[in-house]
Amino acid sequence: MLMSGNEPTIAYETDLGAMYQGSVEDFLDSSLGCGLRGEAQMIFTSPPFPLNRKKRYGNKVGTEYLEWLGDLASSLGDLLTEDGSFVVELGNAWEPGEPVMSTLALEALLRVLSAGDFKLCQQFVVNNPARLPSPAQWVNVERIRVKDSYTNVWWMSRVPRPKANNRNVLTGYSPSMKKLLRRQSYNSGRRPSEHKIGETSFLTDNGGAIPGNVLEFSNTVSTDRYRAYCRENDLKVHPARMPPGLAEFFVKLLTEENDLVLDPFGGSNTTGAVAEELGRQWISIEPEPEYIEGSKGRFDTVARDSAEAAPEPI
Numbered sequence: 001m002l003m004s005g006n007e008p009t010i011a012y013e014t015d016l017g018a019m020y021q022g023s024v025e026d027f028l029d030s031s032l033g034c035g036l037r038g039e040a041q042m043i044f045t046s047p048p049f050p051l052n053r054k055k056r057y058g059n060k061v062g063t064e065y066l067e068w069l070g071d072l073a074s075s076l077g078d079l080l081t082e083d084g085s086f087v088v089e090l091g092n093a094w095e096p097g098e099p100v101m102s103t104l105a106l107e108a109l110l111r112v113l114s115a116g117d118f119k120l121c122q123q124f125v126v127n128n129p130a131r132l133p134s135p136a137q138w139v140n141v142e143r144i145r146v147k148d149s150y151t152n153v154w155w156m157s158r159v160p161r162p163k164a165n166n167r168n169v170l171t172g173y174s175p176s177m178k179k180l181l182r183r184q185s186y187n188s189g190r191r192p193s194e195h196k197i198g199e200t201s202f203l204t205d206n207g208g209a210i211p212g213n214v215l216e217f218s219n220t221v222s223t224d225r226y227r228a229y230c231r232e233n234d235l236k237v238h239p240a241r242m243p244p245g246l247a248e249f250f251v252k253l254l255t256e257e258n259d260l261v262l263d264p265f266g267g268s269n270t271t272g273a274v275a276e277e278l279g280r281q282w283i284s285i286e287p288e289p290e291y292i293e294g295s296k297g298r299f300d301t302v303a304r305d306s307a308e309a310a311p312e313p314i
C-alpha cells in the first residue's frame, strides 16, 4: 500500500547514498525533494508498468496511468541539473484477453516527453534472452505469438546535449577488428553502401568498440548476494528487478564520479547499489518495506549493521 501525505523517512544510508521509504509523490512534496531541484545528474528508473490487472504495489491502468506518469515526469524533470538526463525503462503491455499489444507504453513515452518538456535523446532496446515466455496464453498455449523478450529504455533530457560520454561504455573489439588492428591494413575506398572508407579510418585502437543501442542483459544469477540475502532473511525477492548491467551502462554513459543519481521507483535498489560501486552519490525511494529490507543485501555494510541491530532471539 502506498502512503499518502507522509514525509518519506530514511530507511538506510551508505557512504554515498540513502534509501527513503515513501512514495515518490510524497518525496517530491517534502522539503528534501524541494531542496533537490537542479541537483540530480541522472534520474534512472523503471516505473511500475501499465498493466492490465492491478498488481500488489498499486499499478495504475489506462489514462489514469498516463496522467500520473506525465505529472511525475514534469516534477522529476525539475530535479535535474541543466545537462541532466531522465532515463526510463518501460516494458510492453498487452490488451486483456486478446493477442494484441497495448499502445499504452508508447503513449506513456509521448506523455512524458510533452508533460516533462523533454527531448528524446535516444531509444534503447534491452533484450533479455532468459525471459520466460509471455504472454503465456498466446506464446506457450496457442503458439500464435513469439515471446516478448525486450524492454525499451528511453533516454530523455531537457537539452539536446546532456552530459554523456560513450568512451565510458566501450565494449571489447570483435576478433576481426583485433586482427585488423594487428595487421594495420584493409581495403579502403567506396563501399556499395556509398560510405567512403579512408585509408587509416579503422587503424586506431580506441580502447574498444562503440556499442549500439540494442543491449542484452539477463537477470539469471540465482546465487547473487541480493537473492542470497533475501533467502537468508525470509524476504520476498523483488519480482521486477532490472539487471545491474543495465544500470551500470547508463551510470557510466551519463554521469561522472560524485554526480547524483536518483531512482524514484527504487524497488530492490539496483540503481543505488551500482551508483555506490561506481562512486556516484545516489538517492532511491521505495514505499514497500519488504523490498527495502531485501535491498540492504546489496550493500555489505548496511546488511551487517542491520544484522547487528536485530534483536537476539529469546
Ligand SMILES: C[S@@+](CC[C@H](N)C(=O)[O-])C[C@H]1O[C@@H](n2cnc3c(N)ncnc32)[C@H](O)[C@@H]1O
Pocket (backbone or CB within 6 Å): 002, 022, 023, 024, 025, 045, 046, 047, 048, 049, 057, 058, 238, 240, 241, 242, 243, 264, 265, 266, 267, 268, 269, 270, 271, 285, 286, 287, 288, 291
Ligand atoms: C519496476 S519496480 C522497480 C524495480 C527496480 N528497478 C529494481 O531493480 O529492483 C517499480 C517499483 O516502484 C514502486 N512504486 C510503486 N508506486 C510507487 C510510488 N508511488 N512511489 C515510489 N515507488 C513506487 C514499487 O513498489 C516497485 O518496487
